[in-house]
Amino acid sequence: MQSVMIGGPHLEVDALCILRSISPALDPTKHKGQAGKIAVIGGCREYTGAPYFAAISALKIGADLSHVFCTKDAAPVIKGYSPELIVHPLLEESYNIREEEKTSISKKVLDEVDKWMERFDCLVIGPGLGRDPFLLDCVSDIMRHARRSNVPMVIDGDGLFLVTNCVDLVKGYPLAVLTPNVNEYKRLVNKVLNCEVNDQDGPQQLLSLAKSIGGVTILRKGQSDYISDGAAVRSVSIYGSPRRCGGQGDILSGSVAVYVAWARELVSKGKFDANPTMLGCIAGSTLMRKAASVAFADKKRSTLTTDIIECLGRSLEAICPVG
């Protein structure tokens, strides 16, 4: 069993070591899909960049297949960003359907996603999802099914809006990962702990929050990322970039999804004795930060999310060279 335990009294982990230990060896005997199949649930008429960023990041890190389940309007645009993604034009927003169709469409969406569900090693719920009530109801159903099938879920963006309004969707599900930014974290604390964010004792409050939601894992994004599953708190502080352009959170959610899938595989084989969602968050955060710093060194103020994505491979190779 590997020795990169994440226990111990220190918050800061040996993140590079964890990242190295989780990244699977590239083995020519493996076949398509064995390095991970990820699905992003997100993308609507208004938002198309976010699900693309999450899904392409998963591939760039080493997943074999990356799917996007989005609305019919969003699909051609997302397909257009890259031929590498499998994009399902499946979800519907209220403006596009009649009241009397809702039940049948909702059932159809769920049946369709269900066909795929058990093949996925991790879902990312929320990038560019929007806030249409009918759409969010469908996604709530998808989450319930994923949970029943024991599929891990990384929840970000509008998925966090959904979860904050209905904490039961993830409560007590240890394979759920929430990745809130400063505002999303504030809303979550307000709702679940019924108090304000306490920065004096941030790690302790994060621990309480994760515990209160029944042991989900929370990655609180910030200058350092803090991660807790309600049992421990860990931090990742390796230097990233001072650019805060939109979309970086989507790279993170896609990365965490891949590493959660890989960590879970290792834990299930007894190669690790640690919570796979904690390991996945630590590895995803570490790689994202490294890639952001590499991109920033080159592009400076003009660094955009696509520039960071282009640095994922090189950054991973620097930390964890192939063979």
Add this chain to the structure above:
Amino acid sequence: MQSVMIGGPHLEVDALCILRSISPALDPTKHKGQAGKIAVIGGCREYTGAPYFAAISALKIGADLSHVFCTKDAAPVIKGYSPELIVHPLLEESYNIREEEKTSISKKVLDEVDKWMERFDCLVIGPGLGRDPFLLDCVSDIMRHARRSNVPMVIDGDGLFLVTNCVDLVKGYPLAVLTPNVNEYKRLVNKVLNCEVNDQDGPQQLLSLAKSIGGVTILRKGQSDYISDGAAVRSVSIYGSPRRCGGQGDILSGSVAVYVAWARELVSKGKFDANPTMLGCIAGSTLMRKAASVAFADKKRSTLTTDIIECLGRSLEAICPVG
């Protein structure tokens, strides 16, 4: 307080110094949005490049978020140019709606834009807007709302057609910036000063024009750019490029928007004693010229707008290195 005053008797300013002074330090404690949120109102069935150029330029200079509000036809195309932009398919042109729907659609457009309005640090009105009367009426309403919310506006292209026909939209609003080219300037002078352009005494006429429109800031584009808010006139003459390919004005409008937002922040904190729209025009003009010269040095006759956009980051770094 900074010493890069733009008073004094000389027209030509120390543009590089102003650009350096306005560009914010990159601070790892900041979070998404704090370096600027820009929105472009433009893009219709006929024109999609212009709003893209303006919006992507804002990001490449260092804004965190860049939105485009365009017609439903234009949105998938603009989205397709880049996943970095948030594109709202919201505006409508006459050909696509019935007479009896106009009032309700107009209200819907305005309600939707209003949800976002106060989050924006600056609007760019006009790139690729077209001249559909119904669409322009909606945009007039958006401008009135922006003004009520004290959101700065950079007005270019078809936005200048709108403003020239209805000067009251900006009259007396010190946060309005007009960026006319030679023809747009001529129409504005004809309409407002009721005379022809006088090139013998160009700066004085520009001053009178800005004063007549109640202290808006006008950036008159040309071999040198002249800028006036009705109180002073300044010029920026650093060498750009002899290429006059379409779209360069859109880079300028997006750049000016970012610098106006940043300058306004500094002025509000007492770090500058100058008109933020003047500072923003000087900085935007300077960077655009520098990037055009860098692009031209490489691409010569084949220099296109996208080439210049690719040089924004490098040019900014040459003038104002990060850290």
